[in-house]
Amino acid sequence: MGIKKFQHCNSRSGIDTKEAAYIQISQSVIYAEGVTPVKKPAPAFLQNWIQELSTTERLDAGVLRSILKQNTPSLEDLSAWVQYDHEPCFSYGRSTLWSSERCGIHVMTWNPGDFTAPHGHGEADWALMYFLGDGDQRVYEVSGGQIKLQARQKIPAGSVLTPHIAGFCHAMGNLGSKPFLTLHIYGSDHHRGIPTEGSKIYEIEKNRIRRSKGPAFLEMAENFYIDNSTEALNCDQETRQDYYECIRSYFQRTGLDARLR
Numbered sequence: 001m002g003i004k005k006f007q008h009c010n011s012r013s014g015i016d017t018k019e020a021a022y023i024q025i026s027q028s029v030i031y032a033e034g035v036t037p038v039k040k041p042a043p044a045f046l047q048n049w050i051q052e053l054s055t056t057e058r059l060d061a062g063v064l065r066s067i068l069k070q071n072t073p074s075l076e077d078l079s080a081w082v083q084y085d086h087e088p089c090f091s092y093g094r095s096t097l098w099s100s101e102r103c104g105i106h107v108m109t110w111n112p113g114d115f116t117a118p119h120g121h122g123e124a125d126w127a128l129m130y131f132l133g134d135g136d137q138r139v140y141e142v143s144g145g146q147i148k149l150q151a152r153q154k155i156p157a158g159s160v161l162t163p164h165i166a167g168f169c170h171a172m173g174n175l176g177s178k179p180f181l182t183l184h185i186y187g188s189d190h191h192r193g194i195p196t197e198g199s200k201i202y203e204i205e206k207n208r209i210r211r212s213k214g215p216a217f218l219e220m221a222e223n224f225y226i227d228n229s230t231e232a233l234n235c236d237q238e239t240r241q242d243y244y245e246c247i248r249s250y251f252q253r254t255g256l257d258a259r260l261r
């Protein structure tokens with residue numbers, strides 16, 4: 001297992017997501033993007049989840065909801081994966097609790113102004129998102145090289161979302177004033193490896209689509225992309241303006257806001 005730490009935020013080249021996903025977690029390694037992995041005993045909820053996710057033959061949104069209901073983590077349970085102090089260059093905090101050949105569990109930390117790029121979910125067939133605070137979501141319709149805003153949503157604390165993940169495109173983040181966490185499970189029935197591998201990232205500000213190894217960071221470092229392929233992306237003015245409002249805080253804190261005019 002490679003234990004690495006980013007020397008400088010802008011380099012963001014220390015940890016490869018694929019490498020991270022295959023770290024032998026053995027219920028004790030806590031991994032976060034940009035942070036040195038540390039060992040700590042897994043809380044009971046996670047041990048139960050790993051047991052269920054490893055032994056249940058057929059997994060789907062209903063099973064995931066049931067697993068969450070039976071083993072709902074508290075904020076304290078998730079404290080080891082929280083990244084309220086994540087580097088400002090990361091547009092949100094992303095920690096991996098556990099991953100296997102067919103699913104992965106993540107905790108995302110959302111400080112005020114944190115947001116993802118609009119993105120798909122690669123090879124995932126099922127997904128669950130549990131909001132431990134009030135969040136924001138944008139849902140998009142995508143077709144070829146076109147993306148269009150479909151819905152602006154406030155997601156209240158306690159919500160559990162299990163969207164039909166194939167073809168689902170969204171962005172999420174924190175347009176409020178308080179940090180919060182979300183817990184995510186992604187899995188695939190047909191793909192062996194990282195379920196979100198190959199996720200399309202719709203970089204509206206660059207008029208392009210790229211493919212990720214899993215994360216959906218804004219201004220993502222090159223090592224998080226699966227390859228260097230690029231597709232052209234178009235959108236209408238309403239979609240672009242709404243997106244720019246969602247990501248403006250991040251671009252301001254990283255000194256890139258001139259790009260959004």
Ligand SMILES: [Fe+2]
Nearest residue numbers: 119120121170
């Ligand atoms: Fe997502």
